[in-house]
Amino acid sequence: MNNSGDRSKIIDRRKFLSLGSSLAASGAMLATLNAAALGQTQELLPSVEGMAATGEPIPIGGGVPLTGWAAADGIEFKRALEMACDEINALGGILGRPLAPVFEDTKEQGADNIIPAMQRLIDRHGVHAIINGYNTGAVTQEYDTIADAGIIYIHHNTDIVHHDTVGKNPDRYYGIFMGDPAEYWYGEGLLAFLNGLVDKKEWEKPNNKIAIVTGSQNYSMVIANAIKDNAAKYGWDISLFETVVVPISEWGPTLAKLRADPPAVIAVTHWVPQDLAQFMLQFAPNPINSLVYMQYGPSLAAFREIGKDSTNGVLYSTVIAALQDEIGQAFIKRYKDRFGADSSPLVGAQVYDSCQYYAVAAALAGGTGGPGDEAQNRKISERLRRLIYRGVMGTTHFFYPEQAAIPYPDATNDPSLGMPHQYLQIQDFTKDPAMIAPPPYETAKFVLPPWWKA
Amino acid sequence: MDTTTQIIISGLTLGAMYAISTVSLSLIWGALNVLNMAQGALLTLGGYAAYTASAALGLNAPLAILLTVAAGGLFGVAMYALVVRHMLDREGFEVNVIIATIGIGMVLEAGLQKLYGAYPIRQPLTVEGGFFLGNVYVPYNSVIIVLTSAALMLVLAAVLARTRMGRAIRAISQNRDAARLMGVPVELVYAQVFALAGGLSAASGIMLSTITTLAPTMGYDPMLKAFIICVVAGLGNVMGALYAAFLLGLFESTVQFALGVRFAFISMLVLVIAVLIWRPYGLFGRTRVTKL
Numbered sequence: 001m002n003n004s005g006d007r008s009k010i011i012d013r014r015k016f017l018s019l020g021s022s023l024a025a026s027g028a029m030l031a032t033l034n035a036a037a038l039g040q041t042q043e044l045l046p047s048v049e050g051m052a053a054t055g056e057p058i059p060i061g062g063g064v065p066l067t068g069w070a071a072a073d074g075i076e077f078k079r080a081l082e083m084a085c086d087e088i089n090a091l092g093g094i095l096g097r098p099l100a101p102v103f104e105d106t107k108e109q110g111a112d113n114i115i116p117a118m119q120r121l122i123d124r125h126g127v128h129a130i131i132n133g134y135n136t137g138a139v140t141q142e143y144d145t146i147a148d149a150g151i152i153y154i155h156h157n158t159d160i161v162h163h164d165t166v167g168k169n170p171d172r173y174y175g176i177f178m179g180d181p182a183e184y185w186y187g188e189g190l191l192a193f194l195n196g197l198v199d200k201k202e203w204e205k206p207n208n209k210i211a212i213v214t215g216s217q218n219y220s221m222v223i224a225n226a227i228k229d230n231a232a233k234y235g236w237d238i239s240l241f242e243t244v245v246v247p248i249s250e251w252g253p254t255l256a257k258l259r260a261d262p263p264a265v266i267a268v269t270h271w272v273p274q275d276l277a278q279f280m281l282q283f284a285p286n287p288i289n290s291l292v293y294m295q296y297g298p299s300l301a302a303f304r305e306i307g308k309d310s311t312n313g314v315l316y317s318t319v320i321a322a323l324q325d326e327i328g329q330a331f332i333k334r335y336k337d338r339f340g341a342d343s344s345p346l347v348g349a350q351v352y353d354s355c356q357y358y359a360v361a362a363a364l365a366g367g368t369g370g371p372g373d374e375a376q377n378r379k380i381s382e383r384l385r386r387l388i389y390r391g392v393m394g395t396t397h398f399f400y401p402e403q404a405a406i407p408y409p410d411a412t413n414d415p416s417l418g419m420p421h422q423y424l425q426i427q428d429f430t431k432d433p434a435m436i437a438p439p440p441y442e443t444a445k446f447v448l449p450p451w452w453k454a
Numbered sequence: 455m456d457t458t459t460q461i462i463i464s465g466l467t468l469g470a471m472y473a474i475s476t477v478s479l480s481l482i483w484g485a486l487n488v489l490n491m492a493q494g495a496l497l498t499l500g501g502y503a504a505y506t507a508s509a510a511l512g513l514n515a516p517l518a519i520l521l522t523v524a525a526g527g528l529f530g531v532a533m534y535a536l537v538v539r540h541m542l543d544r545e546g547f548e549v550n551v552i553i554a555t556i557g558i559g560m561v562l563e564a565g566l567q568k569l570y571g572a573y574p575i576r577q578p579l580t581v582e583g584g585f586f587l588g589n590v591y592v593p594y595n596s597v598i599i600v601l602t603s604a605a606l607m608l609v610l611a612a613v614l615a616r617t618r619m620g621r622a623i624r625a626i627s628q629n630r631d632a633a634r635l636m637g638v639p640v641e642l643v644y645a646q647v648f649a650l651a652g653g654l655s656a657a658s659g660i661m662l663s664t665i666t667t668l669a670p671t672m673g674y675d676p677m678l679k680a681f682i683i684c685v686v687a688g689l690g691n692v693m694g695a696l697y698a699a700f701l702l703g704l705f706e707s708t709v710q711f712a713l714g715v716r717f718a719f720i721s722m723l724v725l726v727i728a729v730l731i732w733r734p735y736g737l738f739g740r741t742r743v744t745k746l
Contacts, residue, residue, distance in 0.1 A: 067564060069671050071572040216716065243716040247675050249666045250471075252464030253710035256457045274574040274667035285584065285591035302574040306667055 053093025057100035058368050060085060060355070061127035063117040063135065068108040070134075073347050077133035078103055079339050080348030084355035094362050099355075102127065110137040118142050122149045128368040128377075131354050133347070134158060136219065140165040147172050150374035152381065154358060156320055156350040160184040160222055163402040170401035174381045177398060179354045180320040181407035181419055183219050186269075187226020189317065189410045189421045190293060191234035193437060194265060202446045206289055209239035209263035213254060213279075215246045215270030223269040223295060239263045248275050251282045262288040273297035277307035284310035287451035291315060299346065304429040313449025316433070317423045319407055322349040322392045324435050324443050331392040353391035361387055394420040394441065409438050459590045461707050467596045469703025471665060473603040474658035475676035476683045476695045477610060478651035484690020485627045485647045488538065489552050492559035493680060494673025495566075496652060500526050500659020501577060501668045502566055508578045515579055522660060523653040530652020533558060534645050542644075567670040580664040599661045606654065607696040613650075614692065623647055627690065682722065686729050688739020698737060 062081045065074035078101075085099040093099055102125045104117040114135045121127045122145070129152040135142075140161050146153040152175045160182040166173045197203040210231060214224035221243075228238050239261055242254055248270070258266060268276060276297040283292070297303050298316040322328040322345055331352065335345035361383035362368045369376030385403065389396045397406050397417050408418025415438070423437040427447055434444030448454075479493045490496075503525045507518035537558060541550050584593040614620035622643045625633040634640045659673070666672045683702060687694030702722060709718045729737055 067567065069572060069669075071567060075571075242714060245716055245719050247666065248715070250464050250468050250707070252460050252467070253707050254715060256460040256711055260457065274669065277667070278665070282591070282593075286586075286589060300573075302576075302667075306574065306576040 051090065051092045053089045053096055053098035055093065055095075055097035058094060058097050059125045059127045060099045060101050060358075061118075061121035061125060061130040062101060062103045062351070063106050063114065063121055063130055063132050064103060065107060065109055065135065066103065066105040068106075070109060070136075072344075073133060074106070076344045076347040077351045079343065080133075080335070080345075080351040081131055081355055083335065083338060083348070084352045084359075088356065088359045094359050095367050097368075099359070106135050108137075109135045111139075111141045114138040115142050115145055118145045118153075122146075122151065122371050126370055127151065128370050129153070129358055129362075130155075131351055131358060132156065133351050136217075139218070143173055143176055146176055149371040150377055151175055151369070151371055152358065152362075152377055152384070153177070154179050154354040154384075156180045156354070158183045158219065158320065162404055163399070166404075167402040170403070173403075175377050176403060177384055178402075178404040179350060179396060180393075181405050181410070181421065183222050184226050185319060185407045185410040185421060186223045186295065186317060187228075188230045189407070190227060190267060191230055191236060192410070193317070193423055194236075194291075195234055196437070197446060203291070203448065205264040206262075207264050208235060208237050209261070210236050210265045210267055211240035211242070211258055211261075211263040211290070212238060213240075213242045213244060213266065213268045213270065215272070216243055217246070217271075220269040220271060220295065224267075227267055227269070236265075244270060246270060246272060246275060249278045251279050255279075255282055255286075258290070259286070259288055263290050265291045265293060268292070268294045271296035273300045273303040274306055277303050277311065280307045280310040280314065284451065289451075289453055291449065293317075298426060298433065299424070300344075304426060307429070309429055311426050311429045313447075313451065314426045315423065316425075317421060319405075319419060319421050320350050320393060321346045321422060323394055323420065323422070323441055324432075325441060327390070328392050349392050353389070353393050353396060356391055357384070357387055357389040357396055360389065388417065390416075394418075415440060456589045457711070459588055461711050462704065463587070463590055463592055463596070464710070465704030465707035466600050466700065467665070467703070468706055469700035470596070470600040470603040471662060471676060472679050472683050472703055473607060473696055473699035474599065474661050475680040476687075476699055477603070477606055477658060477692070478654040479677070479680045480684050480687070480690060480692050480695045481610065481654065482647060482651045483684060484692065485623045486538075486644060487548060487627075489548070489555070490651070491552055491555040491677075492533070492562060493555075493655065494677035495559035495562040496526065496529070496655035497659040497662055497673040497676060498566060498668075498670060499529060499562060500656030501663030501672060502570055502659075503656060504579055504660040504663070505570075505575060505577060505668055518579065519657070519660060522656045526656025526659075527649040527653035530648035530650070530655070531645055533652070534648035538648070539641065539644070563670050563673075570668075570670070572670055575668040577660070577663040577668055579660055595664050599665070602661060603658075603699075604696065606657065607692060610650075610654070611693045611696075619643070619646060682726055686726055686737055688736025691736065691738050694736065694738025 062078055064077040065071055081101045085101045089098040104120045106117045107113040118130060121130055132155040134156050143165060154177045156179050158180055162178045163182060166176055198205055212224045212227055214220045228241060231238050240257055268279060276294050293315045298314050299318050304311050322331055332345045335348060336343055361380050364383045365379035385398055385400055395416055395418055398404060399406055406412055406418040407421045408415050410421050412418040420438055420441050422435055424433040424435050425446060427434045435442050436444055436446045475497060479490060482488050482490045500522055503522040504518055507513045507521045537554050538551060541547050581595040581598055584591050614623060622638045625638050626640055626643055630640060662676055663672060683695055683698045687698035706718045706722055709721045
């Protein structure tokens with residue numbers, strides 16, 4: 001696929017990381033202190049009298065989809081950035097200066113929307129950093145706009161192209177970081193996870209076949225190809241590789257193929273929740289002995305609301321969500337208290353964490369830098385590169401020179417050095433999904449799906 | 455055998471979805487020569503209106519459907535009275551109305567998103583359950599959609615062929631000026647067509663959303679397929695659209711199984727091109743088009 005999937009290269013990165021260990025250690029210590037000071041384990045917003053920031057505001061940009069198909073997530077990105085800024089400001093901002101979030105709409109998210117939105121944030125608002133959730137469609141084309149302005153840009157596009165773009169030219173794109181692991185890791189990670197179930201005797205696979213059903217979007221294709229390309233290495237055969245054109249609601253022909261040659265695992269890398277729910281509604285009345293793994297969609301409540309009990313037993317994973325531990329739960333409570341029970345803190349978590357560690361890095365670097373202040377933003381970038389930050393999503397720590405979050409356990413065996421690639425299972429559709437891996441974050445055990453016949 | 459049954463069931467379900475998406479588009483196109491680019495948003499409006507009537511107002515299913523159809527009809531009339539009527543006798547009407555209805559569709563979609571959010575919602579009027587045909591599960595919901603879409607098309611064709619209003623619509627579609635000179639109240643008939651199309655779109659939106667799920671963008675894909683079906687059938691040919699919808703649905707599900715899902719839409723477009731080369735006025739059109 002590319003260099004990020006090459007384990008030997010990861011070891012090289014580790015060498016680099018170990019060389020910078022003394023700096024990393026100091027950064028980690030400060031980050032830990034800072035995180036504690038920010039009260040991330042407390043349920044209520046910590047506020048200390050006399051600490052609130054009063055200096056000149058620092059504009060922080062959010063280029064988020066406030067309208068269009070991804071608006072539901074975009075609103076959460078906006079909320080999370082506002083919440084993070086408020087919490088940081090309550091504790092003194094960045095060296096006494098409060099953060100002032102400003103937003104531009106990336107609408108339907110193509111490059112034609114994303115690049116102008118970034119440009120407006122820079123030109124109109126003079127932002128010192130842009131902190132986003134995801135924007136699909138530009139595929140790193142917005143990077144030059146950021147690089148020309150010389151500011152910090154942290155996004156969660158979950159895009160392997162970021163590795164190539166930044167990895168090949170880290171000097172130009174020094175300020176650009178991807179705050180979550182690339183989608184590529186979903187593919188190889190799934191194979192390792194399945195073998196783990198077999199090794200732990202939690203599941204006896206009826207055969208070695210995996211059927212891959214992918215959407216036509218880049219995200220789905222990268223994951224599907226990662227599964228296909230690595231299957232043999234993990235002892236699996238690909239029995240079906242079906243690309244569907246989205247949106248799709250009638251799955252009959254695809255299900256007919258699956259039923260004709262039942263695989264041990266059906267991996268659906270298409271991600272739209274309503275399409276996936278329809279798959280389960282049509283699969284459940286006449287199931288086959290296969291585990292069903294799906295991408296992203298099951299993490300949204302809509303999947304369970306639409307699919308109801310047909311979704312029980314479905315597996316999915318995420319490289320970017322709040323953990324179900326003390327820190328994660330405290331964040332979820334604060335978020336819902338502020339934005340209501342219907343809000344989605346799991347979506348907002350990515351932006352929240354990124355804003356927090358940007359503030360840490362900027363403070364350690366001696367302050368923020370506006371557009372054109374390359375010298376100061378390079379200092380912040382150096383701090384970010386060395387950062388080990390424990391937030392609501394677990395640990396954020398970046399590959400170098402790619403400047404993308406390192407996934408655990410896919411690329412490191414140390415949970416304190418990587419963002420957990422979380423595996424979840426819907427065990428009761430009326431409740432939140434159960435987190436079944438990786439250790440030490442899991443809160444439940446894998447169970448065989450209700451349609452499984454021993 | 456089961457595989458063949460599954461392909462047929464899937465093909466009929468797809469055909470029914472296409473048929474219900476096409477019915478009102480075909481009506482407005484045939485009667486008024488208006489290419490209604492707001493059709494997708496009208497379908498969406500129907501889905502959300504039914505959701506509101508059922509989930510928020512707590513109405514029972516028949517009342518919710520009735521209210522939804524009425525709301526769609528009202529919106530159709532408003533669309534005609536506020537926008538289309540003012541363009542009718544102007545130069546460049548056919549192009550202007552395309553742009554105007556694109557705008558209406560965008561405003562409507564944005565409004566729905568503002569009101570309901572972008573999060574997908576289950577349509578509460580979905581009929582649950584089903585039965586087995588051999589080893590193939592057939593949802594009741596799909597059966598209802600197939601039967602309702604066919605019934606709607608047949609009723610509409612009968613209205614156009616056998617009623618006074620239908621005659622007036624056909625007269626206008628053939629020659630608006632001549633119809634006016636013969637005493638047909640053109641503006642009233644136009645308003646009736648938009649009301650009828652709006653109501654049909656709303657009813658179609660309900661059925662569509664039981665399969666696709668409610669989302670502000672749910673109408674895009676069905677609208678695209680509806681245009682294709684209208685062209686294949688012959689512009690404005692309502693009964694032709696019904697046949698074409700089911701033929702294309704069965705063709706698509708067969709290609710999905712035999713060649714792969716990704717080849718289905720491409721194959722459909724190739725088929726459309728072939729049909730248009732072979733019969734430029736569509737499968738069910740005539741050389742001198744008699745619409746409706």
